[in-house]
Amino acid sequence: MPIPVTVVTGFLGSGKTTLLSRLLRDPSLRNTAVLVNEFGEVGLDHHLLRPVAERTVLLESGCVCCSEREDLVAALGELLDLHQRGEVPSLDRVVVETTGLADPAPILHTVFSHPVLSHHFAVDLVITTVDAVNGRMQLEASPEATKQVAASDEVVITKTDLAGPGAREDLEGRIRAINPSARILEASFGEVDPQELLSPEARLGERGLPRLQEHDTASTHTVSVTFDGPVDWTAFGIWLSMLLHARGESVLRVKGLLDTGGPGPVVLNGVQHVIHPPEHLESWPDADRNTRVVFITRDIPEERILASLEAFRGLLGASAVPLGRVPT
Numbered sequence: 001m002p003i004p005v006t007v008v009t010g011f012l013g014s015g016k017t018t019l020l021s022r023l024l025r026d027p028s029l030r031n032t033a034v035l036v037n038e039f040g041e042v043g044l045d046h047h048l049l050r051p052v053a054e055r056t057v058l059l060e061s062g063c064v065c066c067s068e069r070e071d072l073v074a075a076l077g078e079l080l081d082l083h084q085r086g087e088v089p090s091l092d093r094v095v096v097e098t099t100g101l102a103d104p105a106p107i108l109h110t111v112f113s114h115p116v117l118s119h120h121f122a123v124d125l126v127i128t129t130v131d132a133v134n135g136r137m138q139l140e141a142s143p144e145a146t147k148q149v150a151a152s153d154e155v156v157i158t159k160t161d162l163a164g165p166g167a168r169e170d171l172e173g174r175i176r177a178i179n180p181s182a183r184i185l186e187a188s189f190g191e192v193d194p195q196e197l198l199s200p201e202a203r204l205g206e207r208g209l210p211r212l213q214e215h216d217t218a219s220t221h222t223v224s225v226t227f228d229g230p231v232d233w234t235a236f237g238i239w240l241s242m243l244l245h246a247r248g249e250s251v252l253r254v255k256g257l258l259d260t261g262g263p264g265p266v267v268l269n270g271v272q273h274v275i276h277p278p279e280h281l282e283s284w285p286d287a288d289r290n291t292r293v294v295f296i297t298r299d300i301p302e303e304r305i306l307a308s309l310e311a312f313r314g315l316l317g318a319s320a321v322p323l324g325r326v327p328t
C-alpha cells in the first residue's frame with residue numbers, strides 16, 4: 001500500500017501550522033512525517049512543530065510548488081530511504097505543509113509523476129485552511145487562495161472564535177460556490193477531530209454533491225453534471241484526457257462519482273492536469289446512484305463542457321445533463 005501524503009494548504013496566516021501542531025499531538029498521528037515548506041532562510045514553523053512532531057523535515061528554501069519542486073522529491077526520497085533502511089520503521093503518513101501562496105496542483109503532480117515516488121506514495125487528501133475573518137476578502141482578491149479552495153477535498157474554516165455573527169455562513173457559501181464537493185469543517189485554534197479530518201470518506205467529498213447550477217466568480221466556473229445513463233469508462237477517460245491535454249491549466253478540479261454500469265461508481269479525482277488513479281468502489285456511498293461530476297474551471301463555461309461531452313455522446317453511451325436542471 002502506498003504511504004498516504006496529505007497536503008495542507010491555505011492562504012498566508014490562515015492557520016495551517018496551528019492546525020497541524022494540534023493534529024500532531026493526537027496519538028493516531030504518531031508515525032507521521034511532516035515536510036514543511038518555507039520561504040526564507042529560517043523556518044519559524046519548524047520550531048513551532050518540533051516540540052509536537054517526532055520528526056520534522058524542513059525543506060531548506062524556496063517553494064515546493066514551483067521552481068524548487070526538486071526539494072519535495074529529495075525530501076520524500078530521503079524519507080523513503082530512511083524507512084526502507086529501518087531508521088524510520090513506522091511511517092503511516094506524510095503531511096506536506098505548503099506555503100501560503102502555493103498552488104497544490106504541481107505538488108500532486110510531483111508525487112504522481114515521479115517514477116520512484118509514485119510507487120511508494122499517493123496523495124490522499126488536500127486540506128485547505130481558510131481564515132474566518134479574512135477568508136472572504138482573500139478569496140476575492142487572490143487567485144492563489146481560490147485555487148487552493150478549488151483543489152481541496154476538505155476546507156477547514158479557522159479562527160471561528162474571531163468571526164462575527166453571519167461571517168461564517170457567508171464564507172461557507174463562498175467556499176461552496178468555488179468548490180461544491182469539498183467537505184467543510186470548522187476549527188478554533190486547530191481543534192478538529194483528526195479521525196474525522198483524515199477519514200477515508202473525506203476523499204469522496206460531500207456525499208450527494210449539492211445540485212448547483214453553473215457558478216461564475218471572476219472567470220472561475222463550477223459546472224456540475226450528471227448523465228442520463230451509465231457511461232463507458234474508457235470513452236470517458238479518453239474524453240477527459242483530451243480535455244486535460246487541451247485545457248489542463250484551466251481545469252482546476254474534477255471530482256465526482258461516475259456510473260459506469262458496475263455495482264459501484266468510479267471515483268474521479270483530479271487537480272489540473274493530474275488525475276488521481278481512479279478508484280472503482282464496490283458499492284455506492286449513498287442512495288443516489290447517478291453520476292455526479294463537478295468541474296471547476298477557469299474560463300471554460302458550462303456550455304463548452306456540455307457541448308464537448310455531447311460530441312462524445314456516441315462513444316460515452318449517455319448524454320450529459322447539468323445537475324442543477326435535473327428534476328429531484
Ligand SMILES: Nc1nc2c(ncn2[C@@H]2O[C@H](COP(=O)(O)OP(=O)(O)OP(=O)(O)O)[C@@H](O)[C@H]2O)c(=O)[nH]1
Nearest residue numbers: 011012013014015016017018100158159160188189
Ligand atoms: N484567534 C485565533 N487565532 C488563530 C487561530 N488559528 C491560528 N491563529 C493565529 O493566527 C496566526 C497565524 O497562524 P499560523 O498557524 O501560523 O498560520 P499559517 O497558515 O501557518 O501561516 P503562514 O505559514 O505564515 O502562511 C497565529 O498567530 C495563530 O496563533 C484561531 O483559530 N483563532
